Amino acid sequence: MIKYLFTSEKLSIQVHPNDRQARRIGFPHGKEESWFILDAKPDAVLGLGLKKAVSATKLKTAAILGEIEHLIDWKPVKKGDFFHVPAGTIHAIGPGVSLIEVQRNIDVTYRLYDYGRPRELHLEEAIAVAKLTSYDMKYSSEIPADQSAILFVGSPYALFQIVGTDDEVISQTGSKEWQVIPLEGSVTVRGKLIRAGECGICPRFADIDLSNNGKSLIACTMT
Numbered sequence: 481m482i483k484y485l486f487t488s489e490k491l492s493i494q495v496h497p498n499d500r501q502a503r504r505i506g507f508p509h510g511k512e513e514s515w516f517i518l519d520a521k522p523d524a525v526l527g528l529g530l531k532k533a534v535s536a537t538k539l540k541t542a543a544i545l546g547e548i549e550h551l552i553d554w555k556p557v558k559k560g561d562f563f564h565v566p567a568g569t570i571h572a573i574g575p576g577v578s579l580i581e582v583q584r585n586i587d588v589t590y591r592l593y594d595y596g597r598p599r600e601l602h603l604e605e606a607i608a609v610a611k612l613t614s615y616d617m618k619y620s621s622e623i624p625a626d627q628s629a630i631l632f633v634g635s636p637y638a639l640f641q642i643v644g645t646d647d648e649v650i651s652q653t654g655s656k657e658w659q660v661i662p663l664e665g666s667v668t669v670r671g672k673l674i675r676a677g678e679c680g681i682c683p684r685f686a687d688i689d690l691s692n693n694g695k696s697l698i699a700c701t702m703t
Contacts, residue, residue: 481584484578485578485579485580487573487574487576490572490573490574490575491573492592492593492597493549493552493570493572493592493593493594494570494589494590495569495571495589495592496511496568496590497510497609498510498566498568498609499567502588507588509586510586510588511567511583514564514565514581514632515564515565515573515579516561516579516631517559517561517562517578518578518579518580520561520578521576521577524556524557524575525554525557525574526563526571526573526574526577527549527552527554527570527573528552528553528569528571528615529571530552530613531551531552534551534612536607539551539592539610539612543593552570552572560622560624560625561623562620562621562631563620564619564620565619567609568610569611570592582637582699590605590606590609591606627643628642628644628647631697633702634702636701637701638655638699639698639699641697642698643693643695644694645691647685647690647698650685650698655700656683656701657683658683658685658698659681659699659700660679660680661697662675662694663697664694664696667688667689667693667696668688669681669682669687669688
């Protein structure tokens with residue numbers, strides 16, 4: 481699933497289960513996601529992991545008392561930053577951020593804190609699946625604006641930035657689903673013109689015509 485997110489306020493502090501944890505409660509798989517920053521205000525931040533390891537009891541107490549924000553590691557962000565968010569990572573998006581979110585298509589989100597908004601929280605479920613540690617910065621990178629690049633390759637998907645027709649960074653994975661998200665210019669997917677703000681889906685990479693591409697993100701399932 482591909483989403484555009486434009487934040488004007490803090491989004492909830494949440495976490496997703498991994499495959500094993502999700503299957504225990506009847507879901508086919510867990511949830512991972514990736515964030516590609518399109519733009520950000522000078523003071524924009526993302527919450528990724530904790531400042532330091534804490535106990536489950538301390539995390540729960542902080543969430544109940546509204547003090548959990550002080551435990552979150554709020555990282556400054558700018559245009560071109562990329563973060564992969566593995567299952568179990570406590571995370572949140574602050575205001576003033578425009579990003580593309582690539583995620584596994586499954587509706588399983590546990591909210592730890594929502595700033596007093598009247599939505600359901602899932603403290604017990606969230607703490608049971610959360611990694612009570614810092615975010616591993618090996619999952620982040622600063623993507624050059626003018627170069628094709630590998631953003632993430634792993635289970636369950638891969639994500640690439642393609643500039644122009646330079647698609648050599650894409651390995652032929654045998655994927656049965658490709659998605660292309662133009663950032664600049666346009667692409668043609670199975671004869672249909674796809675522009676910035678849209679997403680094209682096709683079964684083969686060969687179905688994507690990059691001849692008019694300025695810059696695009698391309699995602700594929702890993703098989």
